[in-house]
Amino acid sequence: MNQKHTLCALCLLSAAGIAEAANYTLWISGRDPDRSGGTPGNYTDFRYWGPDTTPAGVNKKAVNWDGYSSVASQSGRVRDALDCFCTGPNWCYIAAYSAGELLLGYTLANFGGTTRALKNASPNAAGVCGDTGGVQGGWNIKWVRVASGASGGSELANAGAWTTSEPLVQDLRTSTARAMYNHNDTRNIWFYRYAGARGTLYSFLLPGQDDEVVSYHSSGGAAGSSGRTLCNPGDWFCDDLRYGTERNQGGSVKWSWHSVAFRDDGEHFDHYGDGNWQGIIGVVREAMVGSATN
Amino acid sequence: MGWRWPAAAGVAACIVLGLMALVGDGEALPEAAPAAPIAPVVARAPPMPAALEERAARRRQLVEQVRLTDHTYCSYLAHARYPHDSRPAGHHPDQLYPNQALLETNPMRIENGDSDAAIQLQTSQSRVYLAAGEQAVFSLRAVDGSGQPLPLVVTRALAQGVTYGASRAAPRVSVAFTEDDGAWSAPLAPAQTALAGFHGTIRLEVRYHAGGRAGFVLFDVLYSPLLPAVWRGGASEAIAGGSLQFSLPLDVRLAGRYVVTGRIDDAGGRPFALATFNDLLGQGTQQVRLKVHGKLLHDGAPRLPLRLRDVDGYLLREDADPDRLLLPRLEGQVFASQTATPDGVPDTEWHSEERSRYLAEYAKDRKLARARLSGFDPHAPLPPDNCVGGNRAQ
Numbered sequence: 001m002n003q004k005h006t007l008c009a010l011c012l013l014s015a016a017g018i019a020e021a022a023n024y025t026l027w028i029s030g031r032d033p034d035r036s037g038g039t040p041g042n043y044t045d046f047r048y049w050g051p052d053t054t055p056a057g058v059n060k061k062a063v064n065w066d067g068y069s070s071v072a073s074q075s076g077r078v079r080d081a082l083d084c085f086c087t088g089p090n091w092c093y094i095a096a097y098s099a100g101e102l103l104l105g106y107t108l109a110n111f112g113g114t115t116r117a118l119k120n121a122s123p124n125a126a127g128v129c130g131d132t133g134g135v136q137g138g139w140n141i142k143w144v145r146v147a148s149g150a151s152g153g154s155e156l157a158n159a160g161a162w163t164t165s166e167p168l169v170q171d172l173r174t175s176t177a178r179a180m181y182n183h184n185d186t187r188n189i190w191f192y193r194y195a196g197a198r199g200t201l202y203s204f205l206l207p208g209q210d211d212e213v214v215s216y217h218s219s220g221g222a223a224g225s226s227g228r229t230l231c232n233p234g235d236w237f238c239d240d241l242r243y244g245t246e247r248n249q250g251g252s253v254k255w256s257w258h259s260v261a262f263r264d265d266g267e268h269f270d271h272y273g274d275g276n277w278q279g280i281i282g283v284v285r286e287a288m289v290g291s292a293t294n
Numbered sequence: 295m296g297w298r299w300p301a302a303a304g305v306a307a308c309i310v311l312g313l314m315a316l317v318g319d320g321e322a323l324p325e326a327a328p329a330a331p332i333a334p335v336v337a338r339a340p341p342m343p344a345a346l347e348e349r350a351a352r353r354r355q356l357v358e359q360v361r362l363t364d365h366t367y368c369s370y371l372a373h374a375r376y377p378h379d380s381r382p383a384g385h386h387p388d389q390l391y392p393n394q395a396l397l398e399t400n401p402m403r404i405e406n407g408d409s410d411a412a413i414q415l416q417t418s419q420s421r422v423y424l425a426a427g428e429q430a431v432f433s434l435r436a437v438d439g440s441g442q443p444l445p446l447v448v449t450r451a452l453a454q455g456v457t458y459g460a461s462r463a464a465p466r467v468s469v470a471f472t473e474d475d476g477a478w479s480a481p482l483a484p485a486q487t488a489l490a491g492f493h494g495t496i497r498l499e500v501r502y503h504a505g506g507r508a509g510f511v512l513f514d515v516l517y518s519p520l521l522p523a524v525w526r527g528g529a530s531e532a533i534a535g536g537s538l539q540f541s542l543p544l545d546v547r548l549a550g551r552y553v554v555t556g557r558i559d560d561a562g563g564r565p566f567a568l569a570t571f572n573d574l575l576g577q578g579t580q581q582v583r584l585k586v587h588g589k590l591l592h593d594g595a596p597r598l599p600l601r602l603r604d605v606d607g608y609l610l611r612e613d614a615d616p617d618r619l620l621l622p623r624l625e626g627q628v629f630a631s632q633t634a635t636p637d638g639v640p641d642t643e644w645h646s647e648e649r650s651r652y653l654a655e656y657a658k659d660r661k662l663a664r665a666r667l668s669g670f671d672p673h674a675p676l677p678p679d680n681c682v683g684g685n686r687a688q
Contacts, residue, residue, distance in 0.1 A: 069615065070615040070617070072611075072613070072614065072615050072616070072617030072618075073613055073614065073615040073617075075612075075613060076612070076613040091655060110553060110572070110610055112378075113378055113379075113572055113648075114551075114572075136647065136648070136651070137646065137647055137648040138648050140651070140652075140655065142366065142655070142656075142659070143362075143366060155400070158400075158512065159403055159409075159512075160403075160407075160512060161407070165458060165459075167458055167615060170456060170495050170514065173514055174398075175396055175398075175419065175422050175514065176422060176495075176514055176516065178388075179422035179423060182386065182389055182555070182570075183388070184385055184386045184387075184388070184389065185378065185386075185570070187378060187648075188369070188370050188373050188374055188378070188652070190365075190366065190369070204401065204408070204409050204411065205401075205409065207400075223387050223388040224388050225388060225394075225396045225422075226396055226397065226398045227398075253387050255388070256385045256386065256387075290355060291358075291359065291362060
């Protein structure tokens with residue numbers, strides 16, 4: 001083989017290697033009581049979010065689940081997706097929305113250190129990928145951005161504002177969501193939190209600032225066994241939710257590895273995506289487009 | 295894993311050259327902690343021609359990417375000195391006292407779905423998860439806007455297992471609340487009621503009168519009626535695997551993945567570490583090992599000897615609802631260590647395939663972000679290459 005052929009072979013080998021290692025952007029959906037969202041296991045079905053032509057990060061994948069059953073019973077959907085796209089040479093950026101954060105947090109805390117089979121990123125109809133041989137400890141996740149995270153629960157579930165016949169609603173009670181798993185155990189992966197504040201309808205139920213479904217104590221990642229009242233700066237009667245990992249006004253702390261990246265001081269963003277990447281989802285989508293890259 | 299980088303190394307030059315092209319790709323502004331709002335920065339930017347504005351925005355993006363990748367790498371490096379199953383207590387602020395009652399204050403909920411903020415209901419609940427044989431205690435009292443107690447009378451309290459769909463309705467039991475100095479409380483011990491065999495969420499609905507209005511409050515506990523394993527007693531300690539390990543014998547009746555957490559205090563009773571166990575256990579007598587990693591012991595320099603307390607755990611049932619069968623809770627001191635000096639415990643950082651994998655990837659991203667910024671603006675000052683401060687995880 002002459003020098004030219006050697007060079008070509010090297011290039012092909014390298015190109016193949018580079019093509020095999022990829023970054024993916026996973027979008028984990030939230031509650032979906034009428035189950036009209038994307039088909040579980042179909043990673044190209046972005047119905048829950050909006051048009052699938054909308055940019056939302058490199059190699060975007062929709063991690064659909066039924067949005068109705070308990071977190072525990074749906075964790076397998078997330079594990080399938082993480083196995084598919086976040087093992088071996090592949091790495092993931094993750095966007096989690098509302099109850100989708102509870103689902104992801106539960107999965108990482110309980111299964112984040114388990115032995116995973118390496119997968120080929122080619123899912124079957126059920127959303128399960130083929131083995132490539134070999135195993136590793138946990139998944140490959142670069143970081144997570146959380147739109148209105150509900151891992152601290154919602155007082156709407158406490159108060160019976162949602163139907164009590166829905167298993168997920170029981171999980172979303174503030175006391176249950178906060179006791180369900182150790183929220184500090186993210187495997188040293190950052191959760192960057194985006195908290196919306198354009199809520200009015202349920203303000204009598206939701207303490208402090210809210211986006212009409214989730215209060216700042218949850219969307220801002222405040223630690224503790226129950227919710228608390230947190231607001232934007234300027235409210236003399238309410239402690240401020242603070243940026244980053246800083247303690248909130250009044251001294252409450254955030255879960256470890258959770259950092260407030262966006263606080264809706266202008267009260268512009270509500271909870272709802274409206275099937276078009278709107279509300280707080282839109283803020284996270286913009287962040288993902290730029291930072292979830294190759 | 296190792297396959298790719300030798301191959302990629304062969305075209306390292308191509309990759310570096312490719313960075314110049316990749317610089318043209320769009321990255322948005324990532325916020326790493328602690329992050330400041332981005333919008334005001336944009337709003338304060340002076341007017342400039344579109345091309346210059348675009349270039350400035352692009353530069354800001356690249357700077358932010360450098361900051362994000364720096365933060366990601368450095369914080370991981372700093373915190374991965376210790377394994378995930380042996381962490382400083384300060385990293386788990388809400389996990390240190392699992393047996394404290396859960397206290398809440400909420401506006402009184404009234405029958406029509408509304409609430410009355412003038413009447414605040416203070417509630418407490420001793421447990422959220424209940425193992426077989428355990429009980430939870432609930433209490434409530436009403437106060438006005440200034441915190442003064444209001445008369446309250448519990449009129450009815452019923453506990454029922456929550457079921458879904460076609461499932462047969464679970465039994466419903468009455469819960470007897472008693473009043474003491476304006477506060478009403480009651481225990482619920484499912485094993486002593488018709489709920490003894492129920493597995494799942496038990497909802498206690500309490501109806502009351504306060505401030506001349508009728509209200510209600512809901513409490514949920516998650517009950518598992520079966521013990522998957524029982525503690526045998528006879529805990530011991532040893533120095534092994536780079537850690538001081540506390541071994542708790544467990545008679546396992548149901549095999550599977552057990553998740554167990556223990557709190558470790560120093561000799562003065564100050565929380566020092568949180569230890570977790572998450573592994574598969576077969577039937578029979580097994581050892582649950584809760585560790586204080588050697589590096590953590592040396593870095594933290596706690597007053598010795600240590601004490602293990604408040605151990606709880608469960609058998610995790612994958613993809614099932616309910617997802618766990620709880621172990622009997624070990625409250626208070628579980629084991630008093632006899633190890634009076636850290637001298638025999640290795641002072642070495644945690645190493646694992648997972649840690650190496652993460653550090654390699656994060657370092658790669660960091661280099662790439664720096665190369666992109668340098669390629670775009672060769673005069674751009676880069677942050678120091680070494681990791682310095684500002685990367686705390688909580």
